[in-house]
Amino acid sequence: MFLTFLRRIGLYALTLFLASLLVFVATEVLPGDALEVSLTADEVAMMNPEDLARKRRELGMDKPAPVRYVAWLAGAVRGDFGKTILGGTPVIDIIREPVKNSLLLAAVTALVAIPTSLLLGIIAAYWRGRLPDTLASMGAVIGYSIPEFASGNLLVLIFAIWIPVFPAVILAFADAPPSTLLAVSVLPVATIVFGSIAHLVQLIRTGLIEALASDYVERARFTGLSELRLILRHALPASVIPALNSAALYVAGLLGGIVVVEKVFGYPGLGMILLQAVDKREVPIVQAVSLLAALAVVTMNLLADLAVVALDPRARSR
Structure with a gap:
């Protein structure tokens, strides 16, 4: 019974890890980063490349995807899901x-x-x-x-x-x-x-x-x-x-x-x-x-x- 419990817990952890990876890939790594997706075309047009680059740095989007995933997952484990793109309110x-x-x-x-x-x-x-x-x-x-x-x-x-x-x-x-x-x-x-x-x-x-x-x-x-x-x-x-x-x-x-x-x-x-x-x-x-x-x-x-x-x-x- 105890070994069964341990196996279930291991499978639980693996499934949750794969689910988190899928969530991240589906929302972050697809074409167009999260900032471009969140802003309208008019808002993007009003921002020059330097402003967009600065905003990406503030949101950590200038880092490679694996680094961003590890940081996001580590924060989620602590109950910290980051901040909203528009407004900077803690999620x-x-x-x-x-x-x-x-x-x-x-x-x-x-x-x-x-x-x-x-x-x-x-x-x-x-x-x-x-x-x-x-x-x-x-x-x-x-x-x-x-x-x-x-x-x-x-x-x-x-x-x-x-x-x-x-x-x-x-x-x-x-x-x-x-x-x-x-x-x-x-x-x-x-x-x-x-x-x-x-x-x-x-x-x-x-x-x-x-x-x-x-x-x-x-x-x-x-x-x-x-x-x-x-x-x-x-x-x-x-x-x-x-x-x-x-x-x-x-x-x-x-x-x-x-x-x-x-x-x-x-x-x-x-x-x-x-x-x-x-x-x-x-x-x-x-x-x-x-x-x-x-x-x-x-x-x-x-x-x-x-x-x-x-x-x-x-x-x-x-």
Whole structure:
């Protein structure tokens, strides 16, 4: 078990290093340096070559790409993502509050989506081929098929215009207290949950059907256990193992920022910051958000792998 843990940590570090390298290459080493990308054609035309060279020196862009990558990665490990090209504001000061807001949205959404997926998956598996299974599976697939911008606007139309109980747009600032953000985030959470749990529901349904048909569950049934106890204690733990990695990727996607949903509702999270940075061509912010998203994906996958190893004796033996 300990050696497995060390191997997973090593793979985690290697994956994160490769992800950071890819982020840097995609934003820094492609044709046209970050300064040229960040400035408009009119701004470049107004600056003489000496001004551009001085600005590149100030931003460290006159150094070779490998040197810049090592410096950027070393700073990122310390939590220093550099400064914005326009304005010179520390990137960490810009993303600090949006990171907290995205963590809050991810936590609340996961607390709603994962139990909902479990419940729908259990219902669909237990009443397989009957009306509850059909309704649960159909509802999950419909939610997955509708784009989030469409379902979000539909919820706004119903619950903000026709039945005005929730705000259509979040007007809170990025540094608003969590209670203020939660009070106005019902529709964003509902949009994410409605559009993203179909895959988890199907995985849990399939795993639970296989577990209920297994020999060890049949033996437990012969002991006289109730169906509820049989499902919760014997079948469900085995059936959720295949869904752990998908659940991890789901939560990681939430941590990385739900760009469409945040744009529709104006939620002050990482998704909105990323869109604004792309619009303003602020490469350091794009790098920071991309690296944090990669960190979330790799970390959640590591936790899911370790959970599988802990729950499944077959994985430990392999």
